Amino acid sequence: MSLSEYSSKDATELAFLVKRGEVTAKELAETALKAITSVNGELNAVIETFPGRLENLSSERHPEGALSGVPMLNKDLESEADTTFEMGCELLRGNVATEDSVVVAGLRRAGLNNLGRTTCPEFGLASITESRIAGVTRNPWDLQRTPGGSSGGSCAMVAAGAVPIATASDGGGSIRSPAAHCGLVGLKPTRNRLSPGLYPADPVAGLAVSFVVTRSVRDSALVLDLTQGWKPGDAYGLQRPEQAYVSALTPPRKKLRVAYATTAWTGVKADKDAVDGVEKTVRLLEQEGHMIEEAKPAYDHPSFAKATLDIWSSGATVAFDALGAMLGRKPGPDTLQTTTFAIYEYGKTVTAADLYTALEVFNALNQSVGAFFETYDLFVTPTCMSAAPLIGAVRCDPPGPVDAARWSEEMNAIDSFMAVFNTSGHPAISLPVHWTSTGLPVGVQFAARFANETTLFQVASLFEQALPWRDKRPPVHVAR
Numbered sequence: 001m002s003l004s005e006y007s008s009k010d011a012t013e014l015a016f017l018v019k020r021g022e023v024t025a026k027e028l029a030e031t032a033l034k035a036i037t038s039v040n041g042e043l044n045a046v047i048e049t050f051p052g053r054l055e056n057l058s059s060e061r062h063p064e065g066a067l068s069g070v071p072m073l074n075k076d077l078e079s080e081a082d083t084t085f086e087m088g089c090e091l092l093r094g095n096v097a098t099e100d101s102v103v104v105a106g107l108r109r110a111g112l113n114n115l116g117r118t119t120c121p122e123f124g125l126a127s128i129t130e131s132r133i134a135g136v137t138r139n140p141w142d143l144q145r146t147p148g149g150s151s152g153g154s155c156a157m158v159a160a161g162a163v164p165i166a167t168a169s170d171g172g173g174s175i176r177s178p179a180a181h182c183g184l185v186g187l188k189p190t191r192n193r194l195s196p197g198l199y200p201a202d203p204v205a206g207l208a209v210s211f212v213v214t215r216s217v218r219d220s221a222l223v224l225d226l227t228q229g230w231k232p233g234d235a236y237g238l239q240r241p242e243q244a245y246v247s248a249l250t251p252p253r254k255k256l257r258v259a260y261a262t263t264a265w266t267g268v269k270a271d272k273d274a275v276d277g278v279e280k281t282v283r284l285l286e287q288e289g290h291m292i293e294e295a296k297p298a299y300d301h302p303s304f305a306k307a308t309l310d311i312w313s314s315g316a317t318v319a320f321d322a323l324g325a326m327l328g329r330k331p332g333p334d335t336l337q338t339t340t341f342a343i344y345e346y347g348k349t350v351t352a353a354d355l356y357t358a359l360e361v362f363n364a365l366n367q368s369v370g371a372f373f374e375t376y377d378l379f380v381t382p383t384c385m386s387a388a389p390l391i392g393a394v395r396c397d398p399p400g401p402v403d404a405a406r407w408s409e410e411m412n413a414i415d416s417f418m419a420v421f422n423t424s425g426h427p428a429i430s431l432p433v434h435w436t437s438t439g440l441p442v443g444v445q446f447a448a449r450f451a452n453e454t455t456l457f458q459v460a461s462l463f464e465q466a467l468p469w470r471d472k473r474p475p476v477h478v479a480r
Contacts, residue, residue, distance in 0.1 A: 004479040007161030010216040018069035025069030026057040032071035035478040045156040049116040065111025073166040088131040091335040102197035106227030118153030140474035145388040148178030155182040161478040171208035173418030176430040180383035180443020183432040191425030221245035251462035260380040261296040264416035274382035277434030297372035307358035317347030337397040346404035369424040381417040383430040383443030
């Protein structure tokens with residue numbers, strides 16, 4: 001199979017070819033490794049590949065598993081048993097995982113072949129993908145720009161056609177932001193749609209969720225069907241929908257009440273390209289007969305920013321200390337980037353009273369967002385404030401001391417529209433429905449009621465048909 005043919009197909013199509021016996025898993029893996037090598041020198045998005053796994057792939061032409069034989073890549077924040085797991089950080093250099101994360105285990109059961117590890121910023125704390133351990137990851141649409149973060153390595157490789165699926169995770173926009181900057185489908189599922197598994201019962205107080213990035217809506221829907229569910233011991237879980245997500249991929253029949261906003265809760269309006277994307281989106285929804293209104297849920301942003309910083313930093317401090325102790329290392333300026341170390345040091349100052357106050361702030365926001373979705377079926381915003389920033393516009397490891405609160409606000413300024421749904425737990429998806437005059441992708445975010453990914457997939461299907469993006473290829477692509 002040529003790189004051009006391979007990269008033109010999504011995971012669903014590749015799995016179909018394997019099941020029909022038109023290609024084997026081994027042949028796809030060989031092609032994928034070639035594809036990864038062809039672009040990684042420019043993108044620096046893959047830390048290591050696993051060519052030795054080719055030896056374990058049989059030539060069986062009818063394997064079990066909905067996505068058997070499909071190549072994938074795994075973000076360095078998702079553990080895979082017996083592989084290096086460094087979370088983008090010197091503190092964990094050389095660490096080997098003992099267990100699969102939930103999403104990795106689910107994809108393994110579905111038959112996907114993980115062929116490598118993608119880059120991320122330290123512990124996923126940044127909206128760009130840079131680290132001491134891996135260097136700077138670049139955007140295939142413009143090598144002078146970041147792919148975003150923290151799932152930037154995964155998004156860069158999927159956008160460049162190297163693999164159709166890669167794992168991603170989102171604690172404040174880390175699936176949606178790089179998906180927007182790389183022209184991909186980026187779904188943050190509802191909180192606990194997937195079991196937190198080996199992580200704490202509420203990762204980062206319930207903010208974080210793991211999933212994937214894809215080029216097609218149906219691939220995201222299928223993966224959610226395959227990976228959702230709770231496990232014994234989980235604090236709580238969600239009931240599966242009556243209809244499989246892949247069976248719901250038709251534009252919504254019901255007329256939706258849609259709210260939209262282009263000014264963030266910080267009071268800053270998104271730039272022209274991001275606003276144009278939202279306006280194009282709501283025009284199409286209005287043409288389809290949906291009711292459109294400019295509105296957004298209300299909350300106090302300064303209190304929310306402080307609460308988010310307190311929860312993230314205290315959780316990071318506990319994690320860094322535990323991981324350092326496990327490996328016989330100490331968190332410090334030699335093992336943590338300056339911004340990460342600032343978060344670590346700030347976390348030491350957070351008291352139990354601060355955490356309870358933060359959770360009260362979160363609860364007030366949750367009540368506001370929940371009430372908002374009693375009125376509206378869908379909420380549309382820019383995913384990010386602009387197209388992908390230039391490399392160097394934001395720095396993860398600047399010299400000298402860093403103020404943790406200022407750094408947190410800098411990240412929030414990039415991801416202003418997304419973090420609210422990590423706090424409330426509502427599902428949200430970024431779709432590449434707009435492009436700048438210079439050809440950069442601009443994502444639009446859609447959020448829906450709690451546990452209602454079905455509406456998001458239906459709306460996504462509408463836009464995938466009306467404004468198709470799968471044939472768009474960045475300048476750095478395996479099929480050049």
